[in-house]
Amino acid sequence: MYSLSQIANITGGQLHGIDTLPVKYLSVDSRKVFFHTETLFFAIITGQRDGHSFITELYGQGLRSFVVSKMPDTSTFPQAGFITVPNSLLALQQLVAYHRTQHNIPVIGITGSNGKTIVKEWLNQLLAADYNIVRSPKSYNSQIGVPLSVWQMNAAHTLAIFEAGISKLGEMEALQKIIRPTIGILTNIGAAHDAGFEDQQEKIHEKLKLFAQVETLVCCYDDPLVKEAVEKLPIGKFTWGKSDKCDIQITGVETQSSHTLIHISGRNPASLIVDSQYSFTIPFTDAASIQNCIHCIAVCSYLKLAAHLIQERLLLLHPIEMRLEWKKAINNCYLINDSYSNDLSSLNIALDYLKQQRQTEKETVILSDIFQSGIADSMLYFQVANLLAQRKVERVIGIGSSISKYKQAFINQKITTEVFNSTDDFIRHFNTLQFKDEAVLLKGARVFGFEKIARLLEQQYHQTVLEINLTALSNNLKKYRSLLRPSTKMMVMVKAFGYGSGGAEVGKVLQFNKVDYLAVAYADEGVALRQAGIHLPIMVMNAEPSTFDALDEYNLEPEIYSFDILDAFLRFCKVHGIASFPVHIKLDTGMHRLGFEIQETATLGRLLAQQNILTIKSVFTHLVASEAAEHIAFTQHQAHLFITACDALQMQLGYGFLRHLANTAAISLHPALQMDMVRLGIGLYGVDSANKTDTEVVTTLKSTVAQIKKVKAGDTVGYNRKGVVTKDSTIATVRIGYADGYRRELGNGNGSMYILGQLAPVIGNVCMDMTMLDITSFENIKPGDEVEVFGKNISIQQVAKQCHTIPYEIMTGISQRVKRVYYEE
Numbered sequence: 001m002y003s004l005s006q007i008a009n010i011t012g013g014q015l016h017g018i019d020t021l022p023v024k025y026l027s028v029d030s031r032k033v034f035f036h037t038e039t040l041f042f043a044i045i046t047g048q049r050d051g052h053s054f055i056t057e058l059y060g061q062g063l064r065s066f067v068v069s070k071m072p073d074t075s076t077f078p079q080a081g082f083i084t085v086p087n088s089l090l091a092l093q094q095l096v097a098y099h100r101t102q103h104n105i106p107v108i109g110i111t112g113s114n115g116k117t118i119v120k121e122w123l124n125q126l127l128a129a130d131y132n133i134v135r136s137p138k139s140y141n142s143q144i145g146v147p148l149s150v151w152q153m154n155a156a157h158t159l160a161i162f163e164a165g166i167s168k169l170g171e172m173e174a175l176q177k178i179i180r181p182t183i184g185i186l187t188n189i190g191a192a193h194d195a196g197f198e199d200q201q202e203k204i205h206e207k208l209k210l211f212a213q214v215e216t217l218v219c220c221y222d223d224p225l226v227k228e229a230v231e232k233l234p235i236g237k238f239t240w241g242k243s244d245k246c247d248i249q250i251t252g253v254e255t256q257s258s259h260t261l262i263h264i265s266g267r268n269p270a271s272l273i274v275d276s277q278y279s280f281t282i283p284f285t286d287a288a289s290i291q292n293c294i295h296c297i298a299v300c301s302y303l304k305l306a307a308h309l310i311q312e313r314l315l316l317l318h319p320i321e322m323r324l325e326w327k328k329a330i331n332n333c334y335l336i337n338d339s340y341s342n343d344l345s346s347l348n349i350a351l352d353y354l355k356q357q358r359q360t361e362k363e364t365v366i367l368s369d370i371f372q373s374g375i376a377d378s379m380l381y382f383q384v385a386n387l388l389a390q391r392k393v394e395r396v397i398g399i400g401s402s403i404s405k406y407k408q409a410f411i412n413q414k415i416t417t418e419v420f421n422s423t424d425d426f427i428r429h430f431n432t433l434q435f436k437d438e439a440v441l442l443k444g445a446r447v448f449g450f451e452k453i454a455r456l457l458e459q460q461y462h463q464t465v466l467e468i469n470l471t472a473l474s475n476n477l478k479k480y481r482s483l484l485r486p487s488t489k490m491m492v493m494v495k496a497f498g499y500g501s502g503g504a505e506v507g508k509v510l511q512f513n514k515v516d517y518l519a520v521a522y523a524d525e526g527v528a529l530r531q532a533g534i535h536l537p538i539m540v541m542n543a544e545p546s547t548f549d550a551l552d553e554y555n556l557e558p559e560i561y562s563f564d565i566l567d568a569f570l571r572f573c574k575v576h577g578i579a580s581f582p583v584h585i586k587l588d589t590g591m592h593r594l595g596f597e598i599q600e601t602a603t604l605g606r607l608l609a610q611q612n613i614l615t616i617k618s619v620f621t622h623l624v625a626s627e628a629a630e631h632i633a634f635t636q637h638q639a640h641l642f643i644t645a646c647d648a649l650q651m652q653l654g655y656g657f658l659r660h661l662a663n664t665a666a667i668s669l670h671p672a673l674q675m676d677m678v679r680l681g682i683g684l685y686g687v688d689s690a691n692k693t694d695t696e697v698v699t700t701l702k703s704t705v706a707q708i709k710k711v712k713a714g715d716t717v718g719y720n721r722k723g724v725v726t727k728d729s730t731i732a733t734v735r736i737g738y739a740d741g742y743r744r745e746l747g748n749g750n751g752s753m754y755i756l757g758q759l760a761p762v763i764g765n766v767c768m769d770m771t772m773l774d775i776t777s778f779e780n781i782k783p784g785d786e787v788e789v790f791g792k793n794i795s796i797q798q799v800a801k802q803c804h805t806i807p808y809e810i811m812t813g814i815s816q817r818v819k820r821v822y823y824e825e
Contacts (some may be wrong), residue, residue, distance in 0.1 A: 002095075004065055004081045007040065010098045011091040013067065013083040017074050020064040020081040026092065026151050028144055030054035031512060032352055034390035036062035042088045043068045044144070049514075050486075051088065067091050089143065096147035097177045103153045107160040108299070109181025109214070111172075111207045114188045115292045116141060116163040121320045122296045123161055125446075126313045130305070131159035132374045137345035139825070141165035146175050152345060156374030164210050169197065172209040183302070184211035184235075185295055186219040188288075189226060204229045211235060218298050220291070221246050240264075240298045248298055251277070255285050262294060266301065278307055282314050293317070318446060324353045326470075326505065326822035329457045331436040334359050339442045339450035342370050344383065350443055351391045353824055356512040358533055359504065360439050363393050366426075366453060368444035369400030381406035389413035397433070399426050399448060423448050430456055464703040464736045466818050467791075468501045470509050471825040472696035476684050477513055479693055483667055489677040491517035491539065491660065492684060495525060499685050500811040501699055504532035505822050506684075511536050519679065523547035526556040539584050539618075548572040552581075557617060561586040561594040566607070573613045582617040587645055589621045589638040589661075601645045605652030618658035618677065619646050627665035627689040635666075639673055668692035687796060687807045700791030701814065703736040705755070705783050706770065717772050718764025722748050725763075729776040732760065734787050737769040741814040742789060745803040747771075754788040756781060 001022035008015040024038040028051065033039050041058055043051030043066060052070050059077050067083045074082065085091040100107075108123065110116045117139045124133050134157040136149040141163040149162050164175040189204055197203040204225055211217045216236035221227045221243060230237060240248040244265070252263035262280045282293045293314065300310045329335035336357075338350045347367075354363060365388060373380050381403060388396055388410070395416040398404055404419035411417050418433070420426040423444075440457060444450035481490065492515050493499075498506035507518060507529050519539045520526045526538045527550055543551060543558030545568045551558055560566050560583050573581055585604070588595030596604050608616060621642045625631035639661065646659050658676040664683035666673055669690045682689070686698040709731045717723030717731055725731075734753065736742045745751075747766040752759040753773055760773040775781050790796045790810070800807045 001038075004040075004083060007067075007095055008083045011067070011083065011085055011094045013085040013091060015081060015083055016071065017077070017081045018064075018079065020079075023065055026095075026148060028092065028148075030058055031356075033058060033061070033063060034387070037064065039063055040065040040067060042066075042092045043070075044088045044092070045069065092144070092147050093174050093178055096150050097180075099153065100150050100178060100180050103155075103157070103160075105153075105158055105160060106183060107162065107179060107181045108183045108185060109176075109179045109210050110161065110163040110185040110187060111141075111165065111210045112185075112187030112189060113203075115288065115295070116165065116187055118289075118292045118320050119185060119187055119295050120161050120163050122292065122317055123299060125317055126296055126300055126310070127159065127303070127305070128371070129313075132157050133159045133161060134374070135161040135345075136163050137349055139163065139165070143171060143174060146178050149345075150178050154374060166206060169202070169206055172206050176210050176212055179210065180213065181210065182215050183299070184214040184217040184219075185299060186211070186217065186226065186230070187295060188220075188291060189223060200225055201229070208233065216302065218295065218302060220294070238298060238302045240294055248294075248301065250294065253290060255290075258285070259283050260285055260290055262290065262297070264297070280307075280311055280314055283317060284319075289319075324350060324824045326353075326357050327458060328819065329435070329440060333435050333437065333457065334439045335454065335457050336439070336441045337450075337454045339444045339446075339448075339454065342368050342443055342445040344370070344373060344380075344387075347384070347387065347443055350441055351387060351393075354393075354439060354441050355391055357505065357508050357822070358439065359508075360437055362395070362438035363391075363441070364395040364397065364435070364438055365393050365441045365443060366397045366399065366450070367403060368398075368423075368448040368450065369402040371445055377402050377406060381409045385409040385413045385415065388415055395438075397426070399423055399444065423450065423452060427452060427456065464701075464740055464818050465821050466500070466814055467700040467702060467821045467823065468505065469696070469698050469700070469825065470505075470822055472686065472698045473501075473506065473509055473684060474513060476686060476693075476695045476698065477510070477515070477680070479695065480664075480667055480678075480680050480683060483671065483693070484674060484678065487676075488674045489516035489658065491515070491519050491677055491679045493519045493679060493681040494529070495519065495521035495541065496812045497525075497816075499682060499808070500814045501685060502820050502822065503529060504534070505820070507532065507534045507536075516677065523550045523554075523556060526550075527554050530554040530556075537582075537617075543569070545569075545572070552576065552578065557582045557584060559584045559586050559594075560614075561588075561596065563596075563600075563604075563607075566604075570611065570613055579613055580615045581613060583614045584617055585619045585649070587619065587621045587642060589641040589645075590624050590634065591622045593622070595621065598641050598645050601648055602652075605649045608649075609652045609654070616649075616653060616655075616657045618660060619649060620660045620679075623661055623663055623666055626663055626670060635670060635673075639670075664688065665690035665692075682808060682811070685811065687811075697792050697795075699796070699811065701736075701741075701789040701818070702791070703734050703753075703787050703789060705732045705781065705785045705787060706735050707733045707783055708775070708781065709733070716764070718747075719767065720765060723764025723772065727776070729763075729774055730778070730781075731763065732773045732775045732781060732787075734771050734773060735769070736771055736787075736789060737767045739768045739815060740818050741810075742766055742771060743803045743805075743810075743813070746799070751799065751802050752794070754791075754793040755785060759794070 001024050004019045021037050023040040025035055027033045027039050028042050028044050064080045067088050069088050071084050124135055134152050140149045162179045166172050214235050216238050218238045221239045221241040239246045242250055249265040251265050254261040260282050265277055324338050327335045396410050398419040407417050407419050442450050492510050494503050494507050497503050511534055517537050521541050523540050526540050538556050540556050541559045586595040626635055642661050660677035662673045662678040664681045667678050686695045688695050711725050711729050711731050713727045715725050738744050744766045747762055749761050751762045760775050763772050763774040790799045796807045796810055800810045
């Protein structure tokens with residue numbers, strides 16, 4: 001632990017106020033502070049968020065230690081200690097760089113374009129028996145993630161593994177000072193983040209700065225650009241590749257149906273594989289996993305792990321699940337399955353996700369023993385119990401002899417606690433545990449086989465699923481926010497069940513990321529959001545008299561678009577004695593759908609000025625063609641009409657209100673029209689009609705092959721004999737049809753699906769529940785294989801074009817019977 005005065009000296013800051021309790025935890029996110037008396041908060045300023053704005057909230061919660069670049073009025077925070085620095089992010093990095101110097105253990109630093117997290121996690125599995133390892137949680141490899149990772153180092157650790165990711169020039173030097181690796185690993189150099197660099201050479205050069213002071217760099221020499229750059233470094237190298245000049249030569253790779261044989265020849269005295277031939281068997285067949293495994297073999301060999309031990313442990317490797325999934329479970333429960341590893345860092349991340357996606361009042365954590373934490377078990381489970389209590393977890397089910405021994409730590413925190421010695425013991429008692437109307441977090445070390453528990457808890461559906469990547473959704477939000485002025489607010493559209501992605505689930509992410517407003521089409525959508533725990537302001541775009549009671553009860557703000565609705569809502573409020581109800585006024589500047597005509601605004605202004613029942617929160621209009629270059633003049637015309645009308649309304653009302661007219665396309669194409677707020681719609685979900693914002697795919701519709709048939713030339717496939725087979729063909733039947741939202745227009749060769757790296761055309765008519773694909777030219781496809789309907793390989797825009805429609809219709813047309821699976825990477 002460090003005192004504030006020590007931290008001030010380390011960072012070169014000035015301490016104001018009191019030197020508070022010792023600092024054990026660091027935070028840059030006000031949503032993720034749980035141990036307030038032991039946490040130091042860094043108020044970091046980004047393009048859209050100023051951490052200083054959360055100081056009052058955090059102080060009210062009990063936090064007392066802050067690093068700031070703008071000194072607040074200390075009289076408002078009499079019990080707090082503030083360290084003032086020029087830049088809070090640099091101060092965070094300086095503090096952790098100093099913390100790193102206090103630990104003299106081997107540190108493996110990993111960078112590259114792909115495979116960093118996989119290699120890190122596999123090395124942890126391979127070396128856990130020999131070292132007490134501290135490593136980056138998940139993929140914490142950014143300018144903020146790296147210091148938060150390295151801060152975990154303590155005297156009990158004997159090996160550290162940290163990854164570093166960069167997206168532009170000038171970032172790696174800071175990460176090198178924090179990680180200070182003694183051993184380096186350069187993984188695959190691919191196309192990720194190419195936009196931040198002039199060319200591949202520049203990107204390689206920048207990444208290699210992480211290894212400026214390593215004793216040895218482990219890397220593949222098959223890439224000539226990598227080889228050329230690495231050879232110039234004045235450091236030790238431990239190389240692998242096809243060349244006999246490499247320390248480990250790859251003499252052959254044989255891929256079988258379920259495993260791969262890697263034949264190598266070792267030539268370096270630093271390795272135990274010296275002047276000998278050896279073959280390693282790995283339980284993977286894809287090229288990326290093979291390359292990642294060879295990196296791990298090379299590191300283990302360099303660390304003098306015997307070849308037979310490497311082989312034994314390689315066979316125990318498992319695919320790393322890089323995402324947290326939120327699934328519907330039995331008895332109206334939700335399940336988060338994060339059962340591939342269990343340590344304090346990943347438990348913290350999983351608990352944050354549980355808190356963010358809170359759908360139920362009751363929460364249960366099923367937790368296995370935690371191995372090799374470097375902390376005595378008595379203290380370890382005391383800390384775990386504290387973590388669960390801080391997150392207000394109601395029940396914990398412990399599995400394993402250690403957690404069972406320290407059951408009392410959880411009971412002392414008033415958490416309902418049940419323990420079992422093994423997973424099989426838990427399964428025998430499963431029917432007595434009564435899982436109902438709750439969220440269940442499954443968090444267990446791999447050896448406990450929690451996948452058996454997951455199978456018991458998961459609700460069974462047919463095999464068509466819509467996957468929603470909440471990390472991509474958050475990233476898209478950040479990208480659009482980065483285009484806004486700091487003062488511009490953001491309203492996000494979650495109407496139509498969140499464009500088919502799930503209103504409550506998407507709303508949770510938006511609330512977690514502190515957007516300013518949500519918007520829905522109808523009151524019942526707003527009610528559902530409130531019942532799911534969403535407390536953000538919500539605008540209802542189609543408020544009807546029959547729903548006015550719901551607007552009042554659930555604190556929903558109606559759009560007023562006509563004198564009829566205005567008069568009806570005023571009468572409702574008068575009858576119920578309501579005053580100052582927040583509403584939003586819509587003007588029609590050219591869409592001619594809903595809204596007050598511009599010539600009506602003078603009358604509207606007089607009516608609104610004569611009453612005190614309604615408070616105008618915003619006035620807005622809808623741009624007709626903001627994405628169309630040929631209609632720029634009309635867009636400017638709409639903006640002029642809108643501004644003129646708003647000015648007149650404000651003068652009549654005597655107070656200001658938010659003004660907004662920019663939709664998704666206008667955010668990037670018409671930055672001058674941001675005004676007070678913008679409305680982000682389909683762009684959040686990865687579809688930018690302006691094609692100006694590099695958004696990520698959020699939704700992926702998947703299914704599986706049900707059956708494969710051989711069909712003779714001249715036969716037909718499907719209803720009405722529409723699919724005519726002109727040659728002997730192979731047909732795959734896929735578990736999706738028009739009842740799931742796969743449109744009939746996609747039949748008869750108009751549409752296609754992605755399977756095993758290729759596009760397979762639809763043959764015959766699309767059926768209600770099934771669709772047939774022509775896979776005649778494909779090899780090795782079998783029943784149960786996964787099929788992508790749209791996603792990263794077939795864009796939703798492409799599917800919409802094939803249907804002669806727009807992405808909105810495709811997204812919102814996915815049936816509710818299709819299971820939604822939510823995950824974070």
